[in-house]
Amino acid sequence: MNPGLKLFLILTISLEISLIPNLTTNLIIISICLIYLLFKSISLKKILLLLIIPLFAATVVFITIYYFTPNHNLYHATILFTRIYAYVFLGAVFTETTSILSLARSLEQNFKLPSKFAYGTLAAFNVIPKIHTEVNRIRLVGDMRHYHLSFYSPTLYFKAILAAISWSNSLAEGMISHGYQEDKPRSVIVPVALTKKDWLIFSSILLLLQPILLLTK
Template structure:
């Protein structure tokens, strides 16, 4: 499916289950998203981590609404806490098999996102690994001088900000040297087409979700 369609499909489903409470619908979405992830050959370790990471947040919501509420309602508590798993799993379904580059290209081509935003997001994502490496180098250099820079040290982040500003300047110069112009029309190197099957799948999925929302409790 087209990356943009996957993203907006997950977004619309998340908004709809936020507006209407339906425990059975949440459970069905969770079930089918897990089936989809298994179909995509996700590692068992990653699947278990995905199910365990939202557990604290889901348990907190459940405990607050069921054990500490003036009028506890088990179904309502389960419905609201299960939403966290719906949000997590639907976003995971979007991210699996879709890179940030593909998503940015799809937004630019299919939904006319300005190229400066698309390339800006890609630049920010690609600079994250360099920033992690720069932080490690700064901490190592500090320890060689007998200065320990902790994780919350302001000096560490001040130096990291300086590295980020330098990297941003180098990136801007590199893009300009390769002929990037903000107002110029750009050619498409890797097309991301929208097919009829994308519309069909999206409509069918949204129809089934809405049908479940308004018929199941």
């Protein structure tokens, strides 16, 4: 499926389940996403993390709704509990099956996203490993000077921000030196198609979701 259209599908489904409380829909979405991830050969370790990491937040929401509201409504508490997992699994379906590069190309080519935002997004994601390395280097330098920088230390983040600003200038200069101009048309090296099949899948999933969302509880 086209990456950009897949993103809009995930966002649309997430918006609908946030506006219409429906336990059955949440459970169906979680089950389908889980089956899809297994079909795509996602490792069991990642799936286990998807189940464990949101557990604390989902449990807190459940306890808050069930124990600390006047009605002590178990149904609504369960809806919110499962809704968090539905969001997590919908996000996992997208992130585990779609590359950032293909998404940026799709948004630029098929949905007219300005190239500066597409390339800016790619630059931000590609620089994440470099930021991680730089943070570790800053902490190591601090330890060598007997000045421990914890993960919540303002000094650590201030130094990392200064490094990021320096990288942004270097990146801008590099793009200009390679002929990038945001107000000029650019050629397409790898075209991303948006076919009738993509629209058919998009429409079919939404049409199938509506009766489940509106007619079940």
